Amino acid sequence: MSSDAGKKAYVVAMVIQVIYTGMYVMSKAALDGGMNSFVFIFYRQAAATLLLLPLAILLERKNAPPMSLWLFTKIFMYALLGNTVSMNLHNLSLKYTSATVASATSNSIPVITFLFAVLLHLEAIKLRASSGMAKLAGVALCVAGVLVIALYAGPPLSPLNHHRAFAGHAHAAGAATNKQGQWMKGTFLMLLANVTWSLWIVLQARLLKEYPNKLLLTALQCMLSTAQSLALAAAVTGAAGAGGKEGAWRLRMDVGLVAVAYSGFVVTGVSFYLQAWCIERRGPVFLAMSNPLGLLLTVFCSSFFLGEVVHLGSVLGGALLVAGLYSVLWGKSKEQPPQPSLPSPAPTASSPVTCTVKQGCDDEVKFEEKRNKLDSQV
Known part of the structure; x- marks a missing residue:
């Protein structure tokens, strides 16, 4: 790979993290x-x-x-798990916690994906090898990070900007998120959202072998998830009463409309292409290693634009999650020797990757197919 292409991959990875930072901050502002x-x-x-x-x-x-x-039924269930359930749990937890927590816990997704791969016998742990010990240590660090975020708030860190761009939103939610019970509930809902998303990733890798048209499969799941989300939202708002139902569906010219358009078009559209491009050239592990940058950007932007008070516990928990992510990635790299014609390390269908958006995760299957062809030639 040329130096220019290598530099471009780093720039693209940074742009992807900036896109997701914007999603966390604007979604939080819309919900608040x-x-x-x-x-x-x-x-x-x-x-x-x-x-x-x-x-x-x-x-x-x-x-x-x-x-x-049967295939349509399978796609319908996968859309329910990885889109409808996971995304609704994520946004519900975001109401109780913060953008920083959402970004921090996203570092656990590659680790949880690895655990599911082990349970489904797609991945193995060599307990006596240094790589296996690193993987187990990574899992333990991720669990510790989630527990620290949920159970330990710590002293607050002063926001960088007391005059927020989205004025009037953060303090109303702040009173709720300061309640320890709701904060714990939101953190574990976020973890559950990541668990369902990680399970979807492993199952999606198998589904793509049966239905390899990735763009069509993604669009179909989005369409099915739209119908599922409509039914779920109608049931929830209907239970709130007629007045609440009418107000809940109205889109206004405010941050809510911007957040919807940004999440639907920029995150799904632009980041889809960028992640596919980046993974094709450097592999999913490279993209996963840029996740901590997203956490730092989210801490800064949520504090600056939302006036969000970041607590020490969130920072410490995020650091443990990042350490767990890198520990698992290091273990994976030690078990996979470099291939001459593929990016190193060559990923498997269950490699830990950045999985904030499903489209980027799907591309790891293509790497597995290339690697199998290479092995058969050798």
């Missing part, structure tokens, strides 16, 4: 401003469908494999 979290996910998935479905039909319709009833 009173937007219903379930309605938010419906609008976000609808926007993503409007973007991806025409592209998928245009680019992949002609070579799409036949769709059986």
Whole structure:
């Protein structure tokens, strides 16, 4: 790889983390401003469908494999798990915690994905090897990081900016998130969202072997998730009463509309392409190693734009999560010798990757196929 291409990969990885920082901060601002979290996910998935479905039909319709009833049912269930359930849990937990917690706990996703791969016998741990011990240490550090965030608040760190860009939102939610019970609830909901997302990643790797049209599969899952999210949001808002239901669905010219458009078009559209480009050239492990940069950016931006009070416990817990991520990645790198014609280390279908958005995770399957071809040639 040329030096220019290597530099470009670093720049793209940084841009991806900036995109997700914006998603965390704007989503938190929209939820603090009173937007219903379930309605938010419906609008976000609808926007993503409007973007991806025409592209998928245009680019992949002609070579799409036949769709059986069983395959459609499987895709429907995967959309329910990895899109509808995971995203709604994520946004619900964001109401109780902070953008910093959301970004910090995202570092646990590659580790949880690795655990599921072990349980499904897609990954092995060599307990007597240094790589196996590093993986186990990474899992322990991630668990410790989540517990620290949930159980230990610590002294507050002063916000960088007391005149917030999204004025009037942060303090109203701050009174709620300062309650230890709600903070713990939000942290474990965030962990549960990451667990469902990680399980989806492992299952998605298998599904792509059966239905390899990645863009069409992603668009179809977004479309199914839109219908599922609509039903869920309608049930939740209907239980709140007619007045609450009418107000919950109204989109106004405020940060809520910006957050929906940003999440649906920029996160799903732009970051999809950038992650695919970055993983194709440097591999999923390289992208996973840029996650801590997103945490630092989120701490700064949430404090500056939202006036969010970051507690010492969140910072310490985030540091433990980052350490756990790097420990697992180091163990993976020691078990996978470099291949001459592929990025090193060559990932498997269950390699820990940055999984904040599913499209980037899907590309690891292509690496597995290339590696199998290489092995058969040797």
